[in-house]
Amino acid sequence: MIDKQHLINRFLSYVVIDTTSDPENSAFPSTEKQWVLAKMLEKELIKIGMQEVELDENCYLMATLPSNISENVPIIGFISHIDTSPDFSGTNVNPQIIENYQGNDIIINEAENIILSPNYFEDLQEYIGQTIITTDGTTLLGADDKAGITEIVTAMEYLMQHPEIKHGKIRICFTPDEEVGKGAHLFDVEKFGADWAYTMDGSQIGELEYENFNAASAVVTIKGKMVHPGYAKGKMINSLLLATDFINALPTLEIPGKTEGYEGFFHLHDVTGSVEETKLEFIIRDHDFDQFEERKYLLQKIAFDMNEQFQNTVVLVDIKNQYFNMKKMITPVMHIVDIAEEVMIDLGIQPIIKPIRGGTDGSQLSFKGLPCPNIFAGGHNFHGRYEYVPVESMIKATEVIIGIAQKVAEKYG
16 A cells, blocks of 8 residues: 555655754744755645645645545644654764564664663564664654654655545644644644644554643742851751752652653752752643642642741742643544544554643644644654654554545545
8 A cells, every 4th residue: 555665765854854943942943954854845745746835934834635525524634743852862863774673682873782672662572573763873763753744745645646535625734843842832723724633743553642741840949048158057048958858848759750641740850059049940740630730739839838937938939831631622522533543443453542641732732723632653762862663653654644534534425
């Protein structure tokens, strides 16, 4: 069905382009290099025959596959993001292709003794006999989300080449800056014009997600007072020590390394400080909204109690909401999840329906009026040197896109 080598070549042409985003830059896109892939994709979409191809001033690329049926059926969309994570280098990506993988350790960088081992990454055992694309150990791969882009472009191309497959109007969009939380900020839902969409941004084959964390960031600023240590009794306030007290007041087991599934957490990800002032930066996550609110309240309560102890404001807490659980917006339109699940089953894929322990553009888009579950793109171990993607998973994801287009036409035509 899908030309395997053609898909591989397309994917490789995308991942070698550095599109790392920058969390410190408020511009759209946050890095100029995202334009390189965006403009390349613009030309490619025009070449394969897509209509209404538009790359806007903020690096959002939209296009249309026209309907090939007379009936009015829902307009569906597929979305992926152009940028890669700033957590690890995306410069000089050098993909390695392992054909007919046999379940052994993969030496991805002999000089630095970097090994992708199924003893540690157990999911590798699921892909014995398949073709796996890895990094060379010095960069990430970029399957997050260039696998999704590959799948969407390949599916659109296939549908145009096979008019016997009936489908309604399909809209696609490639967004910038998803990895720094801004991918949906300037997304024009009205212009996109779809009744619903799917982000192709999940991991292992079969993933189908319509729940994600409620998310907030928190900056805790602790004020101290520096006095000569030899004469400090009753005078010095060491903000570093108060920061330790603040951290220890949080539930010790509610951290990323000790939670899973629906369990939420507090994640302390950055500390800067001196005696005079210490800043603690947290992210707060929970699937349950009430528990999410309780987590934010707890931070404020700890600060209140410490300030009461000193009879002064020594602790300040600044909390900002980031995104919310899209389950609230998807539940009333669960048929859009059911369609994707039916297609996977038709293709012999076991659906894995589970909550996302993170966020997605689909969450923000759902709250902007575009219900948007998330579908697997096939990659594993995102944001680091051990990232890999089985080619067969990308092929299956492409078939899912085609299958959804076909099933919507069948159900509503």
